[in-house]
Amino acid sequence: MDWSHYRFRSRWTLPAPPAAVYDALERAEDYPRWWPQVREVNRLDDSSGVVRIRSLLPYDLTFTAREVRRDPAAGVLEIAMSGDLEGWARWTITPDGTGSLARYDQVVEVRKPLMRKLAVPGRPVFRANHWLMMRAGRRGLAAYLEAV
Numbered sequence: 001m002d003w004s005h006y007r008f009r010s011r012w013t014l015p016a017p018p019a020a021v022y023d024a025l026e027r028a029e030d031y032p033r034w035w036p037q038v039r040e041v042n043r044l045d046d047s048s049g050v051v052r053i054r055s056l057l058p059y060d061l062t063f064t065a066r067e068v069r070r071d072p073a074a075g076v077l078e079i080a081m082s083g084d085l086e087g088w089a090r091w092t093i094t095p096d097g098t099g100s101l102a103r104y105d106q107v108v109e110v111r112k113p114l115m116r117k118l119a120v121p122g123r124p125v126f127r128a129n130h131w132l133m134m135r136a137g138r139r140g141l142a143a144y145l146e147a148v
Helices: 018-026 028-034 113-117 119-147
Strands: 005-014 038-045 048-053 061-071 076-083 085-096 099-110
Touching (some): 018 076, 018 085, 018 099, 028 119, 061 085, 113 119
Antiparallel strands (some): 005 099
């Protein structure tokens, strides 16, 4: 097993229609407004940018995100990631009652040297750190959608 390889899935139930959720999620440069762990997003061009994230643990992860798929009709947003994280991430937004379900899938290999060095003993802590980040993101997006 490659201890630096991660597969994550999160499901966010949100109190807004799929189009509103999709609109918010496709504006990555606005993530720092509602997602505390997304510290900055600097757009490079129309389809890529540099993202810096930091959750509970005292380290930043920086990666370049490049748009792979933007499909509003299917509710899909997908990026390729390179840098401290190598791999891909995808949002899939579907109707859920009067709101939406936003499913986040991510498959990455961690390239940050310290995290690779601590891969085996740190794995449960890194997974918990990711879970905390995703929980805060769901709360932040739900509040943001209710405010707009």
